[in-house]
Amino acid sequence: MKTNSITILGAGLIGSLMAIYLRRQGLDVHIFDKRPDKRKASYSEEGRSINMALSHRGWKSLEQVGLKDKVLPLAIPMYGRKIHDEHGRTTFIPYGKANQAIYSISRGKFNQLLTEEAERLGAEIHFEYKCQEVDFRKQEITFETPQGLEKLQPQVIIGADGAYSALRLSMQKQIRFNYRQEYISHGYKELTIPATSEGEFAMDPNALHIWPRGKFMLIALPNPDKSFTCTLFLPFEGSKICFEKIKDEKDLETVFRAYFDDAYQLMPDLKTEFFKNPTSALINVECYPWVQGNSLLIGDASHAMVPFYGQGMNCGFEDCYILNQMIEKLGTNSWDLIFEKFQKKRKPDTDAICQLAMENFIEMRDSVADPKFQLRKKIEAKLHDLYPKEWIPLYTMVTFSDMSYAEAYALGKLQEEIMDRVMADPLITENWNTLDYEDIINQMETAKAV
Amino acid sequence: MKTNSITILGAGLIGSLMAIYLRRQGLDVHIFDKRPDKRKASYSEEGRSINMALSHRGWKSLEQVGLKDKVLPLAIPMYGRKIHDEHGRTTFIPYGKANQAIYSISRGKFNQLLTEEAERLGAEIHFEYKCQEVDFRKQEITFETPQGLEKLQPQVIIGADGAYSALRLSMQKQIRFNYRQEYISHGYKELTIPATSEGEFAMDPNALHIWPRGKFMLIALPNPDKSFTCTLFLPFEGSKICFEKIKDEKDLETVFRAYFDDAYQLMPDLKTEFFKNPTSALINVECYPWVQGNSLLIGDASHAMVPFYGQGMNCGFEDCYILNQMIEKLGTNSWDLIFEKFQKKRKPDTDAICQLAMENFIEMRDSVADPKFQLRKKIEAKLHDLYPKEWIPLYTMVTFSDMSYAEAYALGKLQEEIMDRVMADPLITENWNTLDYEDIINQMETAKAV
Structure with missing residues (x-):
């Protein structure tokens, strides 16, 4: 089917915000997502972190599309890092000036808010549409759907389909596509510090808590339900303390008592969670060009970074902001030019933040102590x-x-x-x-x- | 179908030599290649260079499997580089001592010799079997064949399926697979200096001819039919002299007369060939691990390099040599161990030669002058x-x-x-x-x- 509409791949945070921007420009927007509609089906976020840190670049885009006030109630300000040493003593290091904070926000509700806003503005969302292949010569995209294969020839395709982007995989088979995916030696596991029996936060909610231990660390971000989502970063294998060597509850207790005892006292479900929750890997993706034919990659699809600068989502939102700015300036009759200018301008920036994110891991797990x-x-x-x-x-x-x-x-x-x-x-x-x-x-x- | 046999993907130079080694160990070997049998069908080598430089590491493997004497008649020794300046003056720089040479050999005949030797030794070769997917949990490979999809569960899979390896593409979707593909800014085009009207070589056949011109170059390697295969390396775009700017016969003539006049005089078919032959890209591929489940990558599939050190094929042959050595030592009951040892030993070496190949481009096109x-x-x-x-x-x-x-x-x-x-x-x-x-x-x- 040939159509003048814009296809966005991925109804995640970035795809949804991009759809909002494009609808505000009056364009015909269809979002396709391989997952089922989470409002209808049970849904797992496996392999994605639950909490994000929203900061200035993110807020700026949200404000522009009039969503700041709707998002604020979902977000908890964190004014600095609270460093926990082995003895449970804490030190507070502000992130910036007194009123400057980054905001803890849960992926699920935030994503839902953005997707619904996109829908409210008239974007059509198609769930359970998995991009199988993009043919750049025919400008044709093939979806696997519960009803079988479906082909579409949209005017443009914007791939906001994340670190494991299907659009990017099609691009990778094109000549002269430079691509790099690199996993770091550490993995992560999400754990919980629940609210206290009095229904209160168990620690200061207005800080990002860090237990820096040199080669590894634990962090915790507050949630509106007064729990904290903790993330444990350890080497997968080959170190004294690593995921491979925590084989049973005894190993787990030994590690937590030795290194994270104050947190351990607040984690009644640790033993269940640790062995139930997946150990996830951390990928860095860089590629170029982001444009092939009528298709463009944005967000994690073009530059997935490790989470240690808290900029993955913010950078993706800024992609939308800048792309929207260029569309406003150049009009919608020159997508080639827009895409070309976008990638040229944006690539040095995303290279820089990918690099900074990598470097900040050492700062967080080691230097801050x-x-x-x-x-x-x-x-x-x-x-x-x-x-x-x-x-x-x-x-x-x-x-x-x-x-x-x-x-x-x-x-x-x-x-x-x-x-x-x-x-x-x-x-x-x-x-x-x-x-x-x-x-x-x-x-x-x-x-x-x- | 479950089988105890060994599956090799790719009936190219490396896959065929590996099959020869494994048959000599008495193993049950099946080679699958996506292309049709070139003995039966017309066949294009598009995107691959026609001439290779065979040197010590290659000869050593060939000698070990008893093929040196069969290959020698196909090969022409080149004892050094013959540098051509803008005025047609030449300088000879020996590669090594007086008797040391690298050998020009044509891909087609050489490949056929190796494939036939593998077959003669009892390897079964299946053409038009395109690997669609490898499922590492089930240890199952799915082929697209003219008769439809076919599934196989071999004991081990060795991917010798080249720079655009299908096995590697399946590995790339696995967690913690590090991968990098990088194209250089230059492309290449193959051209011909035919034999003279007297049926002789038009230049010294025992040298690799180079016309180094700073940012670009032309090279020529001799063929047994007394022609030379020339390869022109130019930036794709963005330079004074680049493929993008050679739009017609006049542009072509201007460039060749200015920079390669002595060669130009020997190239009667230049204008036809230049606009008929493809402009190909040059890729560098590095990845790790090379092992996933029962599958291993070798040759270009794990380390495709740019051609400027003439080591791509030689390095692939050495992969076979070393893998064979480990199989001999460790026996065929411990493929896991063999594969693990192989990748650990070999990875630093292939990283080094990939890097050297990249660095040698500057030497060839610039420093040698x-x-x-x-x-x-x-x-x-x-x-x-x-x-x-x-x-x-x-x-x-x-x-x-x-x-x-x-x-x-x-x-x-x-x-x-x-x-x-x-x-x-x-x-x-x-x-x-x-x-x-x-x-x-x-x-x-x-x-x-x-």
């Missing part, structure tokens, strides 16, 4: 206070601004070099408050000018 | 003459020895640093013959010891 690292953050915060424009900490550029990721990355590397020199002072712990902050800023200005 | 580079080769040859064991040039280690590629790579990097220092002497052109060669060797020994 180091008093020197905490001091470094304090010095950077002070620099930012004194010179709000001249020194914006990397985390702030990424999380609380919409500066391009590539620019943030480049500036972050300059800051890193300067801060390495600052921290090399053996008396820094005593001297930090009386440093020549102006000189640091001058160093940064010089570095930028080069 | 530089008198300083030629002098450098001369100094290295002299070092090798004086100290045959202490200084083996990188090209010699890769091409004329069976030292592991990873070791060759590491030693090559040490040599490079030392030679960079040697060549930094502004008077090197005058002094090279009176250098303190012993001191260079001492530097190398020190570097190795670190």
Whole structure:
């Protein structure tokens, strides 16, 4: 069937937001998703994390499509990291200034809100349509459906079908498609800290809790039902502490008592959950070009990243924001041009955030436990206070601004070099408050000018 | 159908040689190839190079299976590179010592010889069997055949099905499979220098001819019918000289007259061939693990490299040699162990040769034209003459020895640093013959010891 409509693959967070944008432009939008409609069928989120961290880039897109107020009640602000040491002592490291937070939000309800909004605006959603193949010469997509194969020739196809994208798999068979998928050596498992018997949060709900243990870590994010979703990151195998070596409840108890005892005391269902819940892998995907014929990849389909900067969803939302901006500017008669401009502009940014996400894993599981690292953050915060424009900490550029990721990355590397020199002072712990902050800023200005 | 036999995917060079090895061990071997039997049907080699350079690692395997004498008549020795400058002047740079050569051989006949040998030894070959999917849990492979789908449950599967391997595509959908495919910015087109009207070679047949032009190049390898197969490597687009900008016969003539005039005079069919023959892309593939369940990737399926070191086929043959050695040692009751040991041993080597192949492109198209580079080769040859064991040039280690590629790579990097220092002497052109060669060797020994 030939049609002038736009096909979006994937009714996930990114596909749904993209549909909202396109409906607001008055375009004919059909979303196809391989899964059944979760409002009708039982539905598993296997292999996807339950909690996301929504931050500035995400909010900006939601605000633009008028959804900020609807989403806010689903979200819990986290103003910083709460670091738990082996003895249960905690340290709080703010993410930014006093009012700056990232927001814990559950995938399920948020996704449903976006999908329903897309539908309300007139997007047609087709569940149980699995993309089998895209033929780029014929501009034809073949779906497997419960009624058999179905073929469609849409005007354009936007693949928002995630890290294991079917559209991308068809692209990969095309000549000159560069592609890379890389799994890190760690896997993760989701666990729960339920609400207390009084129905309250068992820990401070306005922080992202981290138990950094060098090569591994546990984290916890709050939920509106006053539970926390915990995620345990361990190497799959080959280390003293790894998933392979936790074979029974005794092994599990030994590890948790030794490394996460304060959390352990709050996890009555640990033993059941640990052996019931899947151990999932963490993938990084980079590819190029994102465009083939009339088809474009966005979100995780073109740049799946590890979750350690909390930017996967935010970056996908920003994809929608930027693509929408280009459609507004260039009109809908020049999809070729739009797609070409989009990929050229966006690729360096998504490369940068993929890289930052990878690097941040070491920071989260290891550096945050180091008093020197905490001091470094304090010095950077002070620099930012004194010179709000001249020194914006990397985390702030990424999380609380919409500066391009590539620019943030480049500036972050300059800051890193300067801060390495600052921290090399053996008396820094005593001297930090009386440093020549102006000189640091001058160093940064010089570095930028080069 | 469940069977105790071994399934090899791909009746190409590597699949056929592997079958020969396995038949010599008395194993039940079935080869499946998606293409029709070329002895029966017309057959295109589209997307594959016509000429290969057979060198030591390849010969070693062929000798082991008793095929050296059958292959020799198909092969033409090339003792060095013959560099053609813009004025048609040539310089000869030997590859190694006087008797050391790489051998030009045509893919078609060579492949047929190996496939027939496999068949003669009792391997069953099934043409027009296209692997559609491998189910690693069921250890089941599904083929598309002219008679419909066919399923098989072999004891083990060896994927020798090339750079676009179907087995690898099934593996790629498995969790924790790391994969990377990367196209370089250059493509290639095959052209011909026919025999002269007297039925003779139009140029020296015992050399690999190169027209290095910086960002692009032309090469030529001799054929037994006294023609040369030329390969033109150009950027696809975006450069002054690139495939995109050669739109008609006039453009073509301008480029060839300006850059390859001596070759141009020998190419009567250039204009027809250029616009008839495909422009092909060059891929590098790296992945890991190579093993999934009872299946193993070998050859290009696990490590497709760019052709600039002439090692793709030789490396694939060495895969067969090493795998055969492990089977001999460990017996056929422990395929798991064999496959695991094979991939662990072999992966660092194939990574090294993929990298070297990439780096050698710059050498071939650019450095070889530089008198300083030629002098450098001369100094290295002299070092090798004086100290045959202490200084083996990188090209010699890769091409004329069976030292592991990873070791060759590491030693090559040490040599490079030392030679960079040697060549930094502004008077090197005058002094090279009176250098303190012993001191260079001492530097190398020190570097190795670190």
